[in-house]
Amino acid sequence: MDQLSIILQRFSMNTEVFFTGNLCGISNFNREPNQGHLHLLRSGELTIIDEKGTSQLIDEPTVLFFPTPHAHRIVGNEENPPELVCANIIYNESTSNPIANALPAILSFKLNDYPKLKQNALCLFEEAFHDRSGRIQMINLLSTMFLIHVLRHVLDNNMMKIGLLAGLAHPQISKVLLDIHNAPERQWKLETMAELALMSRSKFADLFKKIVGQSPGDYVTDWRIIVAKGLLQQKKPVALVANAVGYENGSALARVFRKRLGMSPKEWLEKSQ
Template sequence: MDQLSVILQRFSMSTDVFFTGNLCGIASFNREPNQGHLHLLRSGALTIVDEQGQSQLIDQPTVLYFPKPHAHRIIASEEHPPQLVCANVVYNDNSSNPIADALPSLLCFRLTDCQKMNQTAHWLFEEAFEENCGKQPMINALTDVFIIHVLRHVMHNELIQHGMLAGLAHPQLSKVLLAIHETPDHSWGLEEMAELALMSRSKFADLFKKVVGQSPGDYVIDWRITVAKSLLLQDKPVALVANAVGYENGSALARVFRKKLNMSPKEWLELK
């Protein structure tokens, strides 16, 4: 399985289109837990204002993707009202999503920057602005596909220079990250990871930290905690979760949780 599919299968995300049409005036979007926003501009012009008050005029077919909860406003042009498709991006595990966490607060690029993305947007706009049967599930499905094209575009063009997605885009580091993501229960050592990357231990460790932003060992621990959180939210027993992410028992997992999060798995779960 490829590196992106492993994460998308383990940490599901889906879209829910809530607006299609010409926007008038100002639309405000609040921070919503475990949710991002996607806006596709088909025509017209708008000004996007983020929660820091920074504004940007958009007057060409564009994708505006807020991967994480982020308050923002869209101000429609009076002279050229924007025609939009707007969707919520929902992270279904009720926890942080590693892909969203690896992205900047806003991704903004023209639809023409990527042929596949532009093609999918064309199909989406056709469905959104016509009255065909099965319209809502169709536009939701097309928006799900569109998000994957966005992620592919980011990885293939190395638009993210640091973090997990940068590592997944690297020809040697991606092999290691894929193996870690697929088997968090494996006892990963530096020598084995370096062999997978076809590097010496020192070169691999330096490159991994430079690209991903943390040491290989710390990444393995953080990934195990991320997977453990997802399993805990599925009401899996702590002992089973511990085994699934490479720890002998619940006590060992609890020690890691306390070291990283200052709370036990049970205490973390009670906050959710």
């Protein structure tokens, strides 16, 4: 299984289209927990204003992708109103999503510059602006597919220079990340990871930290905590969760949680709920 599929399988990213049509006036979008936004401009003109007050004029078909909760406003041009498809991005976990957190606050792509994204956007527009049976389900599915195409575009073009997505785009580091993501329960020693990358231990450790932004050991620990959070929210027993992410027992997992988060797994679960 490929890198992106493994993460999406563990940490879902779904979309719900809530607006299609011509936007009049000003629309405000607040920070909502575990939610991002996706806006696709088909035609017309708008101004996007982020939470810092920075504004940008958009006057051609464009994708605006807010991966994480981010307050912003869209101001439609009254003389040339924007025709939009707007969707919420729903993260089903109350924990942070590793893909969303690896991206900047906003990504913007002019569709005419990217033929593959434009082709997929046209399919979404075709459904969104015609009244056909099954329209709502279809545009939700197509917008989710479009989101995956955006993430694929980011990976294929190596757009992120540091962090998780930069590591996934690196031919040698990605092999190690693939195995870590797929099997967090394994005993991940530096020697094992270096062998997978076909490097010496020192060269691998230096390259991994340069590309991903943290040491291999710290990344393994953080990934295990992310996976453990998801399992805890599924009401799995702490001992079972500990074994599933590579720790001998619940006490060992609790020590890692306290060191990283300042609380035990049970305390974290109670707080998250």
